[in-house]
Amino acid sequence: MPLSIELDNKNKKIMIPFKNSMTIKELMESAVKRAGLSQNDTFTLEYNNAELFEDDTLEQLGIQDNTVLLLKSLNNMVQVTSISDNNNTVIPTTTTTTTATNTVAIGTSQVISCIDVIVIDLSGSMSAPAFMGSYKPGELEMKRIEFAQALFQTFIDKMVSYELPAVCGLVCFGSVAKLTFGITKNFDSFSTELGEIQANMGGTSLWEAIVLAAKTIVDFRNNPPSDIKLAEPEKLFCRVFCLTDGQDTSNYPLYDAYSYLKKNRIVLDSIPIGEISQLLLALSTGTGGSCFVADTAQEGIGLFEREALLSLGCRENFNHDGVDVPDINELKKLGGIFQKSIERKADSQSTVTCKSVVDTNTMESSGLSRGPSGKRLVKEYNNLVNDISSDPTQYPYSVYVGENNLSTWKFILKGPVDSLYENGSFVISFNFPDDYPMKPPKVRFLTKIYHCNINNDGSICLDILKDSWSPSLTVGKILLSLQALMVNPNPNDPLDVVKAGVYRDSLETYNNKAREWVSTYASFSLDDLKKAHGLE
Incomplete structure (x- = not known):
């Protein structure tokens, strides 16, 4: 069965022969040609309202034949994003996730x-x-x-x-x-x-x-x-x-x-x-x-x-x-x-030993990268390693991956320059679901950080990790968004209302507290940091 491609705002649908190995980029190019659209325009392809990553194949995304996808032109859309990485790829701004509503979407399957x-x-x-x-x-x-x-x-x-x-x-x-x-x-x-x-x-x-x-x-x-x-x-x-x-x-x-x-x-x-x-x-x-x-x-x-x-x-x-x-x-x-307080137990994934150098070829041959999620993660890991090695000054973080658990990654992220956190080093965990990239990773600060959009348990209030997630987003873009959030907190939509209250009442007190936490929790040597979090 072929794939169905709907054209945004044109009330038109085209059919394209299904091929497992076809990338999203190749599929878009084929759709643009078949529909007679301008090849000078910029397009995205969406599945269930989520933008797809150009380099992924249909097999990696788990997309079957007879699926309906949506082709969108970006040329007539208002640009609402503002942070760019070093490849001039536009990523979402650090809009935090609103918690004003009290409606939980619990489906019958949950x-x-x-x-x-x-x-x-x-x-x-x-x-x-x-x-x-x-x-x-x-x-x-x-x-x-x-x-x-x-x-x-x-x-x-x-x-x-x-x-x-x-x-x-x-x-x-x-x-x-x-x-x-x-x-x-x-x-x-x-x-x-x-x-x-x-x-x-x-x-x-x-x-x-x-x-x-x-x-x-x-x-x-x-x-x-x-x-x-x-x-x-x-x-x-x-x-x-x-x-x-x-x-x-x-x-x-x-x-x-x-x-x-x-x-x-x-x-x-x-x-x-x-x-x-x-x-x-x-x-x-x-x-x-x-x-x-x-x-x-x-x-x-x-x-x-x-x-x-x-x-x-x-x-x-x-x-x-x-x-x-x-x-x-x-x-x-x-x-x-x-x-007067209660601590959260450590996730089993957060205790996984992660290594700075992993052999992705061994992963692929051993079957650890089998399936859409594993193949995408291998690709992202290789891209990150290449980016960091090509220009370490532009990438203020190091990546560590579970050698026998590809779904768990950890990063040591240096605090952004000219921010409250610039002298700190923060360990962050990424836990990827089996259906990544269709679903976002669970991201958590393992190092304590004083921030109104990050709670004392390390959870992060960031829209791209929830409702605004798209399969086209990558680990690198998430890290850029986290750096932007550290520079620009949003006290009007906080995850920690107590810290947000301090921010609004006395910015000086908030800033001093943030620096104090950096000194207390984020100023360990690299060796001590790696030892404490199982990094090799």
Whole structure:
């Protein structure tokens, strides 16, 4: 069967014989000739709204016969890009990815691996100030309920931003507990409901509310909606996340709450405000969860942006089964620690040993580069090595590739000249999916960097790594975009809202903090850097 090429704005389609070895450039040239278009114009070829890379073959891209492609002329289009590499190839500007919307596009094929139910105290005391001594003349004081809303709105926003395969529900309580919003993937409606709750109830039925949330999870897990596909039980993380400012005033037995959560492998995370609760800490510890504290709103927001708080599966040494205790007395003795931060465990790919020189011929002969992704990566690696060796001053980075794992690359990137980071060296990891280049790589800073568009876990807010990805983009162009982002942060669309707030409030403080982090985290010798990150 032939390929179908649609001509943009011409309401015309041409057919071209299918040949696996044909490159995108050859296919475009053939289409231009067959359609009688001007060969002086510049064209791109798109598949599913993604621009294709000229040097890739149809086989490398996994494009089959009878596929429909779109041929676009760039001559009449407005130029919206501005950064050029040394081959005068135009690449996208460093537009960051907006996180303003709370809609997660979870298709029926995406497997949900996280079920969360948030539990919020609506007793009258939640209208009290969130932090003692926080009041300043002329400044409105944040109430505890407002702090709770801010924390969990951040929680929802980051779940959307990181595209976590999760669903969420809401239980509110005073003297009684009530399911306020059922478990959903519609985070827009959830956020609206979260913003409307008011602290006007009496009593604190804390344990009852936690158990109601857990039962809601069990019901959902046993009878998921038809449009929700859940992960296998051993890969499904279920959590109740509770915020309260008081002690339980009901007659519900604490040990019964523990037993129900433990039996159903449901974790309790909690964050007490004001009064510290040793019993809440013990219950969290017993179920395998954590009890968090924050002394300021800024601390709380920063905590709720951490990936290990958002996703249980990201935590180091996480125990989904909790701790076995025989009775209430032993449960009360569990104790634990109140956590002000939580670190993300290292990706398995980030610990892969990578080498600066790899034999791509050996890779090809051994089958490591088999398939569209591997062949494209070999080509990009060879191009990068040739570019760096031809003019090292123009390429402020070195590349390291997993000798037995072609999908993992690491770079040592020097901070851009005349930027806050110019004296630093940063290790960055690239993890390529099996369907690269149709899907973007996962890119992460392994070296800590103080930047409002890069969070404390190294994730990056960059449009070309998400919605604006195109198969025509390359690793080299991603690196150029990262350098541009380091020079020009975007505090109006941040990934780290705390750092963005510092940027807007005091640019001098932000700049000093960025330089301080360079000195602390990015000033190691090359040998120490390579040793720490498995680079040879």
